[in-house]
Amino acid sequence: MKKILLLLVFVLISCSKDEANTNSEPDFTLPTITISNPTFSPAEFKFYGNVTSVGSGYSSRGFCWGLNINPIINNNNNQYLTEFTNTAGNFFLTKPYGTDFTPLTTYYVRAYVQANNGDVVYSENITFVTPPKMNLTGSAKKIHTTSLTLSGTVMVNQLEPILPDKKGFCYRTSSGVTVTNGQIIEMNTTDYATYELTPTNLLSNTIYYAKAYVREGASIYYSDEFQFKTAGAIGTSGGYIFYDKGEYSDGWRYLEAAPNNLTYNGSDKILWGCMGTAVNQTQASMGFGPSNTARIISQCSSANCAARLCDNYSINGLSDWFLPSDEELFAFYKSANNVYTIANASTSAKYFWSSTEFNNNEARILDAYDGYLWDYDKNYNLVRVRPVRRF
Template sequence: MTSCGGDSDNNVEEQTAISAKASIITSMPTITQGTIKFNGNVKSVGSGYHQRGFCWSTNINPTISNSDYVSENTNTLGEFSLSKTYSSYVFSTETTYYLRAYLIINSSEVVYGENITFTTPPKLYMNEKITKDIYTTSAILNAETQVFFLDAVSPDEIGFCYRTSAGVDITNGQKITTLNPSYLSTTNISLETTVLLPNTTYYVKAYSKEGSKVYYSNEYTFKTAGAVGTSGGYIYYDKGETTDGWRYLEAAPGNIVYNGSNKIYWGCSGTMINQTQAGIGFGPANTVRIMQQCPDVNCAARLCDSYTINGVSDWFLPSQEELKAFYKSSKNVFNIATSPVSDKLYWSSTESGNSTSAISLDGYLGYTSESSKNYNMVRVRPVRRF
């Protein structure tokens, strides 16, 4: 009996929707790249209808006889949407339109919903993204261009403007631009800016210039590396965001000294460690792997692991790329090496592909090369991450 009662209630609602005068509600459209989706809701079909749709104009109370419209032939009840590309109809950018949903009932009378207004977007947006690979004097700026295809887009410049105070634009800040600006739909822009100041906050906007019109992203900030870390050492690299539990790399205040000497063996010549990686982020795993397979008490990796200064003890032997990042941030800021061979080489935790050599960095000129694991003229700078 309860089940039958429920069916009866549903039938009553359906009969009410049919017997009432036909009516329709206009809902806010959804605007995405290249597409507009009109939304409505047929609340009552009345005695029946055979077409529904939407009409719009820059004037109030648009009708299907004096404005643009989109339609479909059906007679169903409830919510519905009609999606069309911008290229199908003429819209102007940043323009307010009046919109009404409508029904054509069987007698050919047109029933309209209430007016609502919507405003079309500009032809494009510049959306800022996370600044990455931040060093003391350089960083990778990133943005996304979101194009709506309301009008043709022919940019003269795409890039970034930046300075050390708020309110930056292309007239008062430094600029870095792409060589061949163009748009398809969504374009990611990634440019490296250099000659920055260490440990300094920069205000940035992505921009696109087309004639006299300039489109800007929201203003955002990033800070260059170069601050003093917890250990008293140098924070030399910032990923731009925390992933895998860390964001920053910090070099120890000085090189390791063992038995009165700052020249350290890599260790275990003739033993193949295998699978030591070169990329940024692999230093800790490399260090653990070396210690597991190399019993030498004075090997570079083990000395880094046991290193402690100013209460900080989570150190490791940096990978090849982590070591190169240290050089990149130190260049033009402070010296980590001098020209004599005995004072410029640093060990990485990256093996060179054989059992007798590993990758070292020339801290004076910045290049990497293979050095014998037994070479006793190489220094070690521990690194930590947080």
């Protein structure tokens, strides 16, 4: 009898265990997620994550950020982005740079997934710093002895309305320049387009420190400080460097004038040459002096024409001289004015030839005392020539 009772107890216990095993649910596994550094393009953040395992399933994923470590979702002190999906792999979400972010502020950010059981799984923390409200850059070009052109570029990073009042530049001869301790040149504005301004009355052959800036009410935004040096240094030839275009391109940056005017058979009065013959295709713009000179020489056989004399000129081992174009010749005058004396009021001592032809009988001429340019007979015999080189 005892044996029968024991057998029944064993059977009941065994059946109870089998039933329990049959009705139990499998263990729930949570998804896993990682995060990568966010990126920024104008007015937009892009956050990157990777769901490395979906586990037993999830319903949404995204990113949350805040000023303190371990930001979470559904918290009024933090912000977050969500998308509803359940796939594995890399993903990204974007957020406009608006009033939700403070400029130049460090934020903590985490990626997350919300599992099907309601649990939220977070990645590790990473940090990012929001960019300034706007980025400014400044540069110098068309540099003469006492003036130049400053160029400013503004890139607005935020989407919120911005109302500029003025754009400008501040500059001085030592670093650390601001609008309060340097000279300024500015313009009224209502936009952020690229702008150019021209400071004058600078010191020749002098290094300046400058910044571009934008005023918006009481706020002032600056570019990084940059440098430029005004023209006027003495070059290798012994003449002065009268122009700096601000950067090297097409094999050159600077223009240097010869130390003296040319002479031919004891006279400094030179003919342009080829009266009545059209050279054609000479240009007036900056940078065309060498090609103008080469074309004149190829079309004009006169031994004493201005272009050929410049091409044959040599001093201090330098032989790369040319007759300057219209604009190059004017830059020579502009830089010499109030710094170097290249002409006086006398009719016989103030005219210079350019390499820019006007027609069969005329070429462009400069009054280097008053700065006027006009067309004159190629055989006019009271004109000087100053060779120019570039490097």
